Amino acid sequence: MKKSIFECTILRLCKIHNCAGNITIVEGQKNIPFDVRRIYYLYDIPSGATRGGHAHKALYQLIVATSGSFNVLLDDGQNKKIITLNRPDHGLMVVPGIWRELFEFSSGAICLVLASRKYDKDDYIRSHEKFVNF
Numbered sequence: 001m002k003k004s005i006f007e008c009t010i011l012r013l014c015k016i017h018n019c020a021g022n023i024t025i026v027e028g029q030k031n032i033p034f035d036v037r038r039i040y041y042l043y044d045i046p047s048g049a050t051r052g053g054h055a056h057k058a059l060y061q062l063i064v065a066t067s068g069s070f071n072v073l074l075d076d077g078q079n080k081k082i083i084t085l086n087r088p089d090h091g092l093m094v095v096p097g098i099w100r101e102l103f104e105f106s107s108g109a110i111c112l113v114l115a116s117r118k119y120d121k122d123d124y125i126r127s128h129e130k131f132v133n134f
């Protein structure tokens, strides 16, 4: 199950521009390496709030700042890195087995998450101590 933070990469998504604005398209197994079974988004996030604080056993996710910006801490138990997301045409792919925390949301930020599996509370590891010893 254990993966490396170095497997979590920024995927540059397409952006089609015209005089009426931009459109970005994400297609499972085409420009991201998994099928999308679930979509959710975080919004109205109070200043100073932290989201996440867990790892997933089997879930792949693509995290996109569709509006505003926020930071994502990735931790594989050995290495950590912080990635700032602030572009709707960039997505952070998070592989299973990675502890993540989302923080420093800008005012009005929207965090879109495309997920490879349906919601399953048993897929979560919510204790960092358990995560490190998993």
Ligand code: TYD
Pocket: 038, 040, 042, 050, 051, 052, 053, 119
């Ligand atoms: P959680 O995953 O802890 O949010 P975050 O990682 O953004 O801090 O989920 C918050 C609540 O929403 C929790 O009660 C579980 C529920 N939830 C669902 O019911 N279905 C879902 O697909 C997700 C992502 C969360």
